[in-house]
Amino acid sequence: MxxxxxxxxxxxxxxxDVKDVKRYLDEFLMDERVIDKPWLFRALLVKGIIVPFRAPKSAEAYKSIxxxxxxxxxxxxxxxxxxxxxxxxxxxxxxxxxxxxxxxxxxxxxxxxxxxxxxxxxxxxxxxxxxxxxxxxxxxxxxxxxxxxxxxxxxxxKPYYNNEDYLQALAESIKPHLEGDWDHILFSYHGVPERHIYKGDITGQHCLKVPNCCEVPSPAYEFCYRHQCYATTKLVADRLNIPKEKWSQSFQSRLGRDPWLQPYTVARFEELPKQGVKKLLVVCPAFVSDCLETLEEIAEEGKEIFLHAGGERFEMIPCLNVHxxxxxxxxxxxxxxxxxxxxxxxxx
The missing domain is CATH 3.40.50.1400 (Rossmann fold)
Structure with missing residues (x-):
């Protein structure tokens, strides 16, 4: 065949160019699987509020990378x-x-x-x-x-969040960066609204409803982004023998005021120095290719927030890219x- x-x-x-960024943001945010609101509400929100205000800022962010x-x-x-x-x-x-x-x-x-x-x-x-x-x-x-x-x-x-080959590649891409003197490694995943997790729960009664839902086996796991992120983090941390107290997980790129998956990455950047973490490694396993959300949001903005909060060293581990x-x-x-x-x- x-x-x-x-x-x-x-x-x-x-x-x-702002016009190209506007066109891109419009296509992206008008996707009903991204902003899952009725079309008219989504159009008013995206075309009338978000894109006109966000496009110039996004254009500047893209220029930086x-x-x-x-x-x-x-x-x-x-x-x-x-x-x-x-x-x-x-x-x-x-x-x-x-x-x-x-x-x-x-x-x-x-x-x-x-x-x-x-x-x-x-x-x-x-x-x-x-x-x-x-x-x-x-x-x-x-x-x-x-x-x-x-x-x-x-x-x-299929999604490969727990596939052995993917996990091995991810672990090996992280390993060289662990050889330095680091206090903590933060696994930062792209966030999603909590309502997306509820919508994806095929049981209708598990995700974000059962205590420790990501650790209680359920058919919901097949489509549960939150569980799959936690699974990747734990499997990779175990492979690399990173002590539990030396790693944590968070979610980035929040948009709007609705509750998204927590803890928020930006909040962790502010909190970790106060908890004694002065030297921080960050890895973004939800992305396999470096992009705006890693190169600008984490490596630039995230670093600035962490250092301003009292951190001393910050490093973002590159995505898998062409490993x-x-x-x-x-x-x-x-x-x-x-x-x-x-x-x-x-x-x-």
């Missing part, structure tokens, strides 16, 4: 594509949930270059299941696939699927 691979990431504005080749997230995704192509026989393309290149552009390119294409393996670059990341990327790709009437089958890689073990993990999942093993795929 003639197959191809599409690596699916979040996306980025085409440039740091932009490279000569463009957006770090797009550049790294392209680097990952090249690295993976060396390890597999299948053609590889990249696609973004928001902005360019779109899934349609990726599908069109693959079909034009491979007229006999029979299947595309989509790999969402999101280790954890969340309606505002993994789910929206997969559903959008499926919509584009159906709308385009493409002749090939579309298959998707050899990460590339190997992706190649292994594809090869195992081609060989008939189904563990890492979902049939669409």
């Amino acid at each position: 003639k197959r191809a691979i599409v690596l699916m990431n979040l996306g980025s504005p085409d440039s740091t 932009w490279t000569e080749k463009g957006s770090p997230l797009i550049v790294i995704s392209e680097q990952l594509r090249h690295a993976l192509k060396k390890e597999v026989d299948e053609p590889v393309a990249i696609a973004m949930r928001y902005g360019n290149p779109s899934p349609k552009a990726a599908f069109d390119k693959l079909v034009n270059e491979n007229p006999d294409l029979e299947e595309v393996i989509a790999i969402p670059l999101y280790p954890h299941y969340a309606m505002s990341s993994y789910e929206t990327a997969v559903e959008y790709a499926k919509e584009q696939h159906k709308k385009g009437g493409y002749p090939f089958k579309l298959t998707t890689i 050899p073990l990460w590339v190997n993990a992706l190649a292994k999942w594809v090869k195992e699927y081609v060989e008939g093993k189904q563990e890492m795929v979902l049939e669409n």
